[in-house]
Amino acid sequence: MKEYLVKFFVNDEPIELRVPANRTLLSVLREDLALTGTKEGCGAGECGACTVIVDGKAVNACLILAPELDGMHIETVEGLAKGSQISPLQESFIEHMALQCGFCTPGMLMSAESLLRDNPHPTRDEIKKAMSGNLCRCTGYKKIVEAIEAVAEKGVYDK
Amino acid sequence: MRVVGTSVERLDAIKKVTGSAQFADDIQFSRPLFAQVKRSPYAHAKILKIDTSKAEQLYGVRCVITGEYYKKRAGLYLEDKNFLAVGTAKFKGEPVAAVAAESKEIAEEACKLIEVEYEELPAVFDSLDGMKPDAPLIHPDLHTYKVAPIFYPQKGTNISHHYVLRKGDAEKAFKEAYKTFDNSFYIPHVQHVPIEPHACTAQYMPDGELCIWAACQSPFAVRRALAETFDFPLNKIRVISKAVGGGFGCKAGTTLEGIVIPLAMLCPGRPVKLTYTREDEFQYAYVRQGLHIRIQTAVNKDGKIIGSKNVLAWDGGAYTEYGVNIVKAAGWGCVGPYDIENIATDSYCVYTNHPVGGPYRGFGMSEIHFAIEQNLDMVANEMGISPLDIRRINGIRPGGVSATGQVIDVAGYQECLEKAAALIEYDKPCEPSGNPRKVRGKGLAGGWKAPSMPTDAQSSVIIRMNEDGTFILLCSCHDMGQGSDTVMAQIAAETLTVDVSKITVRTGDTDHTPYEWQTVASRSTYCAGNATKLAAEDLRDKILEVAQIKMGTWKKDLYLEDGYVRRVFYPDIKVPISTFALGLMLPDQSGIAGPMIGVGSYTVPNNIAADIKTGLSPKPVAFWTMGVNGAEVEVDLDTGKVKVLKMVSVFDAGKVINPQMYEGQAEGAMVQAMGTALWEELKLKEGKVMNPSFVDYKIPTFDDMPELIVEVVENAEPTGPYGARGIGEIVMVPGAPAIANAVANATGVRFTRMPLMPDVVLAALKAKK
């Protein structure tokens, strides 16, 4: 089994690893780096539970091959809070109770984070469309939409 | 009340938004082994021979087992299930062998090397076929299985339970009726689809102790089932459940644990791990049972239903160890929240060669209400009565009687009905869509549900006071997102008159948290909530017991407030409760009492089993929660697509402990119900799941979310903690029929089968033309 040396960044920390080709970013995060905040819900890019931000874009970690990581800047849910100071988006999720079981929550947060960076004041329809790649079975989505709207309203992501 | 009835922040919120909440698959083990399963390619086949020798020789394989290794059957109510097939494989994908290996890839490879010879057997793919006298028998030895005394397997058939209900004289009512109706419905299999798939790790230690980390709703039920199957004393088997990523029923009972344990027992010291893929989840975890239901209705000329005859044929799948209870629960609830004098119901649990049926949010109620509530609209239309009025006429009122003969003292149905009808503006036509090819309609549906559990299901809670006046609450009702941790903290905080932040809740460890029957049945707020209240009261009593010594007055003249013990007559005289955390030190520095621990044990009092012949019982369940959903839909006449524009939810919660969490339950339930109404079906073709992934099993996403309105009615449950009753499931039950009624209202076409997929809808619209 051939291994590939990849140098990349996770939440600004430099990482060097040797990885086989047939692994995904998701399994590298969870198994090699023990960053288990990023979840596997389907492994096929359908549920969004593994959403991370790579080079500024929201992507499914289950659809990126490990050797592709070389040079990537990856942001995961573990990087949202600064120390014990949670981010305004995380705070808004809590305030609006935009989570129940919490399994989809890391992916939701990363998807919403990337949406708001691109579009600091999305309309409700834009939110619903942009977030549709993230499935939640508990909340019915309403409180998540409200949490995103509320944090946008505060102008947190204004450039 | 200070804490109960307020939207305090979820206890687990920060953990969950930072990714630090630990789920079963997140736990890191040293030197884990990975399990993989060899599964039957046939829906029904005799296993002639299994050759595991090639798999065993593969580098990195540590052990291989087949059903022969542990033949003892398991099951919650009916011991009919083997974790690995013994003798015959009874559904497509049933485990026939399992491997533990050093990596997932090796385990997968090893499974391919296991050679199995089968002889295919005739199979059953429909419950009605399964009930026929000449149907192939799936469990020929059914009559020898161990079964809970309230279930009645029929020897020599595929019927594992037949619940009979005979109340009044249905035949007479039908003879005297002004009009009678006969409608049939079919509800296909659906899946729970928690976003977290099942996961389990088992570790067997050389000293004979077994530890299981599982994504599970009910650690104690799992412990008991596994202990019995694998012959462990209960003090040697420990089940730990961490954060659970959604359950909806599928993580009650045992699924993959029984595959992993025997592997772990053969590899002492090594944790053996199995995590289902989404495709595994769709095919091999529990599914919601399919149902054929026929409802005959006898009505007098005023629209009052005077008789109801119901035949329910449940497609229980290959094993019905859990399913039998759903069949019974559906029998108890068979006419919905309607007061009907004469009822004859037969509810059959039928084995088929389909995936294993199990508990799903609603526990039979979502399925039967899809029929009951559409039937009501159909009767109303024929009688020239509005669907609202037929519910006003027949809907249960305080003092009304349930199907089993239980007098319902608290019944908020009518209030919920009026409120829901007002919220959806049922009396007004829909706003026009602005497009003649898109028609709109409104629908209402009611429903009810009771906790279906053993009559003596138990709960217990321990509250320990720390030296600083904070508390650790130990319980085993499990938070799988519904928020039970927060609810228990609120109930305890209310009783102890402290802030919720003073209470830490720990759950999910059968060695360290006290007994809880199961986290199912919408029973936690009620049962575990009652146990929490009892534990808090016990603790309060113990504090006051020593406080009276310190404070120089009788216990009866003391009370707790804001973390202080105060005197009734001199409230300014107060002592922090922390003073008593470890008992009390007397002036001579000697100690009395000791650490403060409150204990609460609770069993629903006076729950009585139903009679075998009549199915009647004056109180088979603790309470019934009832309410109404309304829906407004838009149907595209060109594409057959149904869009749900708005849904409203009004249920009688007794007392809402946490309004924001209640809303979350109700909103999520409406959207989940909408999924089953519009898209969700496990498409089965000769036992094969044709859509075992999110590509073709669609659950609702953000874009599908309708406008959601949640209101509540609060008629206190006299026996509930602070008046609360369970709501987690009922809030989903009437959603699907409300949508179907709205579609019928919009189009004039009635859909007696779920889901209302665009091609089905369009075909029906064309046929109507």
Next chain:
Amino acid sequence: MKDFQYLLPQTLEEAVRLKEEYDKAAVFMAGATDIVVRMRDYLLTPEYVIDLKKIPGLDGITFSKEEGLHIGCLATMNEIAGNEDVRKYYPTLAAAAESVGSRQVRNRATCVGNIVNASPLADTATPLYCYDAVLEILGPNGKREIPITEFILFVRKVALERGELVTGIRVPYREAEGEFRKIARRDQVDLSTVCGTVLKFGDEYHIAMGSVAPTPLRLKKTEELLAGKKLTKELIDEAAELAPTEVNPIDDVRASKQYRLDMVSYIVRDVLTKLA
């Protein structure tokens, strides 16, 4: 997922050389959103995966009225959907690109990948069929071009020779009116039950449908029927009746055959009615 060797060529020539050498044992990868899932499911078990992402110059989207639109093989669906020129001059293609998968998938998935996969329900195929798009191919014998309608041969079969690679898609510019329609169970993140594009260039009509045959199809008879005629209600009815006779869909878990036939008819009727 079966193990494989990951190859990361730095130039097009190197990519072509590798593919020529390993031939069927190798697959090209751009966005990876399709092949990773198929490799995970063992539906695809290559010995070599050739990642094109480090080759410079393949990610561009350029447009001029003279040259038309050029989409490099690394241009993602979101880049296409968000490109001002595509939105302005090829709105049906922008809409089709935006309808693919989720936002996360569209950040990685490429239009060329969507075409090379040759799925009958590829969303971006029908607008490209209507625009008579041309695929630019580089191989051991140099460059060649092939119309998209001749490129997709069958389900997951395309007209590529040994060592060949699609470097981009050229879409000629013609002023057009019309719409892309996607009929799916869910409006977001779903595969097409039927997708279609109807374009009107002056008095000429191009109609393409997806998920109604082993490949996307141009409905030539319907196009001929309409050519040069005024869109009357009668003509539209006739076209809507003729269109389904040109396709050959199947029953599957997503929908019945009849439903797909009905949708072809509906798309034709509805878009033509709007164009009339």
